[in-house]
Amino acid sequence: MISKKKKITVNTIVALVFFALIAWAVVILLKPSNGNVQAKEDQWSEIKEKKSITIGLDDTFVPMGFRDSAGKIVGFDVDLAEKVFSNLGIKVNWQPIDWSMKETELNTGNIDALWNGYTKTPERAKQVAFSTTYHRSQLALVVKKSSGVKHFSDMQGKVLGVQTGSSGETALNSQPSVLKKYIAGQKAVGYDTFDKAFTDLNANRLTGLLVDEDYARYYIKQQANPNDYGIMTGGFAVSDDVVAFRKGDNGLRRAVDRELAKLEKSGYVHELELRWFGQSSQNLT
Amino acid sequence: MENVMTFLPGILAGLQMTLGVFFITIIGSVPLGILASLAMKSPYFTIRWLVNGYIWIMRGTPLLLQLIFIYYGLAMVGVSFTRFEAAAFAFIINYAAYLAEIFRGGLQSIPQGQFDAAKVLGLSKGQTFFKVILPQVVKIVVPSFGNEVVNLVKDTSLIYVIGLGDILRAGSIAAARDVTLVPYLIVGVLYLIMTAVVTITLRASEKHLNVWR
Structure with a gap:
């Protein structure tokens, strides 16, 4: 068995080393950092x-x-x-x-x-x-032509998708009179990437998608039938x-x-x- | 089908990164986990407390958060890892904590009588551990160890947060580019293949270890 004396010595050393490390870390953290x-x-x-x-x-x-x-x-x-x-x-x-x-x-x-x-x-x-x-670039509302939506006001009570954290989401909320007042529940559905939102648009779970016009045109070009989609712009500030x-x-x-x-x-x-x-x-x- | 072929090169490049993180984590975390499990049985309470504190922090916070702290947080105070080093370090210390608990369970299942018997027979501490205890512990922990390894295969996808391109990110890139879910399907199949390989390897080693009984 280990003697009591040895136990106390080892415990003290470990504790001292530990507190020394903590103190060192605190000093480094408080010092104006190198990176900045x-x-x-x-x-x-x-x-x-x-x-x-x-x-x-x-x-x-x-x-x-x-x-x-x-x-x-x-x-x-x-x-x-x-x-x-x-x-x-x-x-x-x-x-x-x-x-x-x-x-x-x-x-x-x-x-x-x-x-x-x-x-x-x-x-x-x-x-x-x-x-x-x-x-x-400006924000565009992408819809399927079959939905019959031709103006922002046609989105009355319809479901809108946006990319979470995108400029589209910010603009939607900062200029509520442009589009937000029409959409279902005055709240858009958030997606982490635009391609997932597009999948939902194709599955008719979304009526419209608010995105940057450049991306909208790119994605529509990738679809099997690009002519099935409509793009509407105007109303939102240009970014x-x-x-x-x-x-x-x-x-x-x-x-x-x-x-x-x-x-x-x-x-x-x-x-x-x-x-x-x-x-x-x-x-x- | 030609669709699948266009996605493969990008996804296979991601697979390399995934496998890199996977193997380096296994190699690093197993010895560290064994050390930590032994330290938890230390006669010195300070060592036990430190190791328990370490395990509490590693298991008590999301791995994603740990990655962010180790890569971005430490860079702010002047400790700069490369992206891969940061990923390897975070995964090793995180998985070592989980493995330590598994190994501790294995160690505790060895009856005290065996330690006493080894002592009476005049075996040294090293001999007792490596020749008597460890072989039995290995056999006991293989199933729960396998669980962690399978988890690790999937957890490697978290490295996207520090800008490393793993297999899942490669899939997202292809999905965003070509507006299709096919890349995700390929990624899913590849994950299944990886976990199948892990499972079969561990089953085989379990059978091999049965020789002792």
Whole structure:
């Protein structure tokens, strides 16, 4: 059997080591954190030197950035970003992220920018810096033509679907007189991804779907009978797609803004819009 | 059918990640689980408390939350893992906690008389543990261990939250791109195949272990 003296000694040592570890952890937590200090500095010169930048995207996000059947990352935003950075002589590493963690990924320095149909909002302005707007899109109501819905007001008492956490859900609630007042129970059904909502629309469990017009057109194109669907726009505010940077990264942001302005002028952005959305975005001012 | 073929390359790339996390977790968590189960029987109450605290935290919070804390939370205080390291670390310490409880159950089912007998026969502590106790414990814990392993196959899908592309995420990508549920069906079948392999392997090892009785 172990002597009482030995027991007391070992217990004391273990307890001391444990409390020392706790104290150390507390000191580290209270200290201004490394990650954020680093994030406040301008990384632009470092990025130029390494000739590579890491951009975060949700690789399920069609048609802005997603994977084709060969597993390659493609999309409107991907083409545009690759062009901008190849003009700057920088290689892009695409890092798939969970979209709900996007600002955390950016501010912990795991990625240097977010470029994936990211919409400008006042809440996001508090956490990140925006580039200039490179694409405008508006919300669209997608219905099956067989439902007979031709105006927002035809949705009276009908079931509407939205993507949870999307700009569509926010707009629906912030401008209730446009569409929300008509729909069944004044409450939309939330889906985590748009393709699931589309499945429900096809199964007639939904009458309408409120989504970004770009996605709506892409998805309808994928259907067996694209002519069975109707798209209605208007009423909701137009959303601005921007690139997000850390607040301190002014050099990077300015370089991207310059390149975007050039590509806008040369008609390259317009060309990409035609290729990916089949039509140009709202006029940029 | 050609449909299925177009989805396979992406999904198989995801399968690699799933299997990577799976094997590294098994390799890491089994020894750690055995250590923790022994520590729970330690004569020193401080060690017992620490291990019980660790198991309480690991079993008492969702694995998803632990992944978020280990990858994003620790990065904020300057400890930065790569994505895969964070996933491996979180899964190993989480599964070790569950396995520790299973191994403890196995250890407790060995009667005290066997420890006493081994002592009388002059076996060392190491000999007693590795030659007498462990072989019996292994046999007892195989069914409940199998449960955890099957759970692990499916839990690997949680790594999407730190941006790793596992088989389920690969399925979601294909489903979003081509607006069809077929990729999910393929993913489901692949999960079934993986769990079938796990089940058959464990059954076979159980039979093999029966030699002792």
